[in-house]
Amino acid sequence: MSSLSMFPSPPPVGYTSVCEASGELVAAKMGEEGMIQAQYCGQVGEFPSLHFPPDSIRASREESSAKAAFLPHDETVWKRAKEAWYEHGLGAVLSELVTSRAEVPGWLGWSSSAGLAVVRWLGSLHGSLFPHLALSNEDMIATFAENADWYHSAIRAFSWHPHIHKFAIALRDNSIKVYSRTSKIIPLLKHKVQKGVAALAWEPQCASVLAVGCQNCVLIWHVDPMSLSSRPSTTTCQVLTRPGHSPITCLAWSPHGKLLASASPADTAMMIWSVSTETGVPLRRVGGGGVSLLRWSPDGNKLFAATPSSLLRVWETETWTCERWTNLAGRCQSSCWSPDGAVLLFTVADEPVIYSITFPRDADVVTSVKAGSKSAVVCVDVSQVAVEVGEEVLNVGGSVHSMVWDPRGERLAVMFTADPEKGTTSQLIALFRTRLHPVLEIMPCGFIRGEPGVSPELISFQENFESGALLAVCWSNGKLSFIPLMFVPSDDVNRIPRNGFGNGTVFTGQIFSQQ
Template sequence: MCSLALFPPPLPNGQTTLCESNNELLSGNKEDTQNASPLSLHFPRESLKLHSRTESSSKAAFLDHSETLWMRSAAAWRDGGLTGLLNEITDSDSEVPKWLSVGSGCILALLRWISSFHSSLFPHLTLSCEDMIAEFSQVLNWSDCVVRAFAWHPHTDKFAVALLDESIKIYNPKSTTTPTLKHRLQRNVAAMQWKPLCASALAVACQNCLLVWHVDPCSLSTRPSSSCAQVLSHPGHGPVTSIAWSPSGALLLSASPMDTSMMVWDVAAESCVPLQRVGGGGVTFLSWSPDGSHVLASTPSALFRVWETRMWTCERWPCLKGRCQSGCWSPDGSRLLFAVEGETVIYALTFAGAPAGVSTSSLTGPQAAAVVADLSETTFHTEDGDLIVGGEIQSLSWDPRGERLAVLLKGDPQATNRPAIIAVFKTRTSPIFELLPCGFVQGEPGVEPRLMQFHPNFQHGALLTVCWSSGRITHVPFYFLSSAVPHVALSGSPSLLHPLERPADFANQSLFTELIS
């Protein structure tokens, strides 16, 4: 298995990645990057009005008044459920019979013991909501990230950006209006996704619920009313860390590390069906295959499930070291690439299509996962000193044509020579699966990538959107002619100003091919 040593070396300090043209990654300076795309945005941290006061602290603004035990008990049940009610009764020992106070205390102690035992099996249950989202988010360093979620629309050039101040902005290059979405329940946004085959519906994963915004693309309003958002919630299903629409837009999936059930929502009816399996301790990440046949569901434990969506049965896949951190599907849904926490390799599962007249429930899935790339740490000797690239994987993104695979590497925040970086592979899925080195995507000096996503409908190859730690959003085009589409002539790619020549000796070196695996 080859390593990142086959990649061209990272860019020198002061250079940023502009695009891929003629099988080479071209670079330029800061000014070239800012002028490369009119869709590039910048959200300085200082410009965001952050919340400085929690909701619970607002109680101090009101005068205290006496409440009866039953009023306090009802409020405790509403806010904290059974545990809150038992706490209130135990603390009100002077107002209730002694046997009731003692009994409530014993039941509360038993519940806490059971909870501590459960938490010892699943340590993530002891985390706060924000820490839990940061732990399982696809965004690197989510807690401190200015851009917390990003979503391209599947059919147009508009996109949604969720910011640190709990607002969501929608940008469309064909419109001068930039709607800003705000809702009292829109807190700690972990993920967003536009509904397929629909112009206006945007699903948002929040701390305590799902919001589905319906934003009229023809409206000139810059601040849609909160009545434009559907609120979907289920007891115990929060924080929501991942969502996934079916390719037809008929169903919406949601996942929470606190809930062992994966929720299947009928948004129009505002109803859901829980899909629950024993083991795992929750669901952290979802990915629906483009052909609609399978769903990847990761858990906080060292196992993940692949559901088939005709009969909604699943296969369990155990991991050796940790949980499944991220995954992505090939355009035809036949191949799943995934990364495991604590490991530096990319695995692949291959799913055979069902013959005509044969139910998918009667077919057996893949027997084992194959290692297709090794991203162990590799040292590059550059003009600015040694740079160590590689290590654990934060997220994976595969372009809709299946020809470019982007891998966000975590790096080491404590070491300046181990930065977070995006490694891009050239991929081929037919007639055999192959991985080829392409290069590294880098930003301005001192800035690291936090989130990435491919444009779902870029006509000239692939377009990778990168959200950086500085609050800047840039778009890196990869110009190429798709191998899946016949062409009459091989015309040149669009040229950019001030390109920095890069060695092309790595273009034909294969990291993985099914012929030699």
């Protein structure tokens, strides 16, 4: 079993990781990153590094304070109650009616007061079982968002397009920017309901459709790639809402692009949307207290759904039945699928291991979920280790915040949660080599490091990179960097003649080292 103690030392202070070449991670002195990356990898980088200083991007004003400043205070109680229903549900409506008792009939004020007492009692009972329900919307987003520091991060969400060379980023001011390799125009997306953005997801089979997980809705942008406008009109947007289904912290498109799944930690139902018809079907099961994480398998046959409690489910998407895995040590923190959809990796909050669940590759759609492993197996130990780098000692490992698997199934990047009490750092990303056949193998590759004192907050692999894998890293100082990992896929290695390449170049084997 792999562990962090088997890793080579990370780059020293003042050096940053720029690429992987010849089976090893390459670091460069600060200021020389571009030159060293070009030396080892040529012009493979699809995008230049970007920088959004956190101090230059102001967080948007909270909704309540904005309303108090700009909305007139002579609204009728019925209009205020309607707004409360759409934004916060039944409890907010009853609270508004009780507060405005002088404006409503006496019987309605009395019944609203009694109803509010019942709602609060049920809420406290439910909250004792699921403490996250007592959090405010913003606190809940910060707790369950993929971003490691959603509150303070300049870049709050990131998404590659699966088939086109472009990506979208959501900034702290609730604006979204779209970058493309083929266009110098950078569309800026803003909408009045685009608040508390925690998730972005491109529709796989369309170049222009971007789903945005917001505080109170799912927003669907149609960004025409041929348009010369840098401010797309909001008239092209679709707004998908359902009472009680907020805040939205996770989105997942089906690989064929016909269905969009959305999740909220405060709603026990996950929504399956048909975006073209703007209709949604709730999938609800008892237990869990909400849905905090979604991952659609690349083959489209399975949908992973984690809850804020020690329960996770895997749905099969033909009959929409599911299998449950319970009795985890805590809530599922992160997960990712293998490219063939046969292996699911996941981590549990505050537990320093990576688990795997395997599913048969040759089973039909309906039986594939039920035939999966009945128990999760520990496949990687990421317990804390002390790493010496010159005179510096770093405590690395522990609880995993997020992990991503490249589309070829060759590299696994793992990002950790800092723990001041234990002295662990979150400044390093652990990179593993992986192999799926004949059995799952996960082996050490090296540590990825950024600038001094800077930690990664989001990581994501480009899905259509041709020369290995391309890892995007959003750092705590507002920088977005791209790290090319140059390797030959394992399947291609088996087809290489043992006496060298066909063109006569000597093959040393170093690039395929599995140390």
